[in-house]
Amino acid sequence: MTKGQIEALLSEAISKFELEYMGRGPEKIRTIILQDMIIIRQNGFLSISEKNLAKNKDGVELVKKVRTSLFENSRHLLEETIKSLIDINIISTYSDVSTKTGEKIIVIVADQDVEKLIL
Numbered sequence: 001m002t003k004g005q006i007e008a009l010l011s012e013a014i015s016k017f018e019l020e021y022m023g024r025g026p027e028k029i030r031t032i033i034l035q036d037m038i039i040i041r042q043n044g045f046l047s048i049s050e051k052n053l054a055k056n057k058d059g060v061e062l063v064k065k066v067r068t069s070l071f072e073n074s075r076h077l078l079e080e081t082i083k084s085l086i087d088i089n090i091i092s093t094y095s096d097v098s099t100k101t102g103e104k105i106i107v108i109v110a111d112q113d114v115e116k117l118i119l
Contacts, residue, residue, distance in 0.1 A: 021074040054099035
């Protein structure tokens, strides 16, 4: 498989994970493999309720807190999904949400250069 095909497979699997475990899949997702990192950028994943909550500071904090908690509780499932597609050991997984842009970034750090592994 090419790097682009693997990135597309990862995007599809991560989108399914978001739908099943986070409650809503993204409208747009892009996965990039860069050296020992897998970077996932999602747009359009906030629900209408979350968008309304995020109109003030307290709501922003609440949305971020809930999204972070949901992600942390199911992060191991995401990592298992990625490991099933690419034979890597994951060192760490980071995630952040922008309530302003409706964007979510996930960065996964592997124990090896993933680009070299797949090329």
